[in-house]
Amino acid sequence: MSFFFEVLLGGLLAGVMYSLIAIGFVLIYKASGVFNFAQGSMVLFAALTFVSLLERSVPFWGAFVFTLLIMLVLAWAIERFVLRQLVNRPPITLFMATLGLSYIIEGLAQAVWGAQVHGLDLGVSDEPFELGGMLLSQFDLFAAAVAGTLVVLLSLLFNKTRTGIALRAVADDQLAALAVGIRLHRLWLIVWAVAGVVGLVAGLLWGARLGVQFSLSLIVLKALPVLIIGGFTSIGGAIVGGLIIGASEKLAEVFIGPIIGGGIENWFPYVLAMLFLLVRPAGLFGERAIERV
Template identity: 85%
Template sequence: MDFFLEVLTGGLLAGVMYSLVAIGFVLIYKASGVFNFAQGAMVLFAALTFVSLWEHGIPFWGAFVMTLLSMLALAWGVERVVLRPLVNRPPITLFMATLGLSYVIEGLAQLLWGSQVHGLELGISDEPLEVGGMLVSQFDLFAAGVAGVLVLILSLLFNKTRIGITLRAVADDQLAALAVGIRLERIWMIVWAVAGFVGLVAGLLWGARLGVQFSLSLVVLKALPVLIIGGFTSVGGAIVGGLIIGASEKLAEIYLGPLIGGGIENWFPYVLALLFLLVRPSGIFGERAIERV
């Protein structure tokens, strides 16, 4: 039983890392109704910018602030060059735009900082820590704490502020929001800027775990099952979906792996997501679409 709880706890904490990436998707989807395929490239760009500045002798917080400013500039550029000309276009058009944007951002990162692999040490030990008789990664505990703070801040932003109310209005009906005087381009820039900040946090944590390399952008693929299970419109759902994916893949690897072969951890989350699509396509916390015909 102790071993089961240890595996479960490790899986839950690892799932938080997936949630950090999924939150960025949720922010964009809530404001524009489009799946932002460029979120993984934003995670890579943020991590590569930070580590490159840090390696050039800029202190940690200085590099963090400069990277955050670069993400804000990136959000402004995306809104002006890509999103503003595509206002009121079909969602598939915006999705294809973000797909192309992901390659542009990756190419820009390579142009600015090169393509070599960087190590990133945040000063947080990944050694196990005994908690209640179980061994838990200190790094995973830190990541869980960071994710909890982000969820709290974003929940307050969406539910308690005027900007949050405006974001929900735009998400419900863009044409109606424009009709009452809401500046759609301003809202999109705010959302992309916040998503850039989330991408920076996720990039630092994932970069410290895997190293800062161009395969880091593929972390978006692991966020897909998280979004399908938790729902595309819920920040809390991204956390819950990440916990479910993290726990299920670890338990499946330990208990089902010896029976059907190793490597189950890589594809089991997608099987679980497929089952959710068959039973509850909108996810646990997603909003069901109701259309009149």
């Protein structure tokens, strides 16, 4: 039984990191109603910028602050030169814009920093740590603590502040929000800036685990089942969905994998997502769309 809880807790710790990725999508979706395909490229760009600065002898916190400033400038540029021109356009137009941004950001990262693979050491070892008779990775505990703290702060920001209220208003109806004086451009800038910060933290955590390489941008695919289960419009849903995916994939790999073959961890989350699409398409906490004709 202790082994079961060890696997379960390890999956929950990984799930917190999945939630962090998913929240970046939720923020953009709530503000514009579109799936931000460029989130993975932002994660890669942030991680690649940070590790490249470290390799050029820039101190850790200096590299962190400089990378943060670059992500904020990137968010401003996206809002100013792309999103501002697409206000009130159909969601598919915004989606295609983020798809194009994804390739532009990846190409920019490669042009500036190169395409080689980098190792990233955050100073936290991956040695096992004993807790109540269970062995847990020290890095997993650290990453979950950092990701969990940021998730809580974001939840408070968008649920307890005027910005959060405005965000919910924009999510319901952009035209109505504009009519009552909500500055959509300013809100988009804030949301994309926060998404940039999330991308930086996620990039450092996942880059330290997987290495900083261009396949890091594909980490967005791990967020899809999380969003489907939790709901595209709920920060709380992203948290719950991440925990469900993290725990279920680890348990499936350990207890079901030996029966039907290895590698189940890679596709089992998508099985859960498909089941949710069939039973509850809006997710656990998503808002069901109601159309009147």
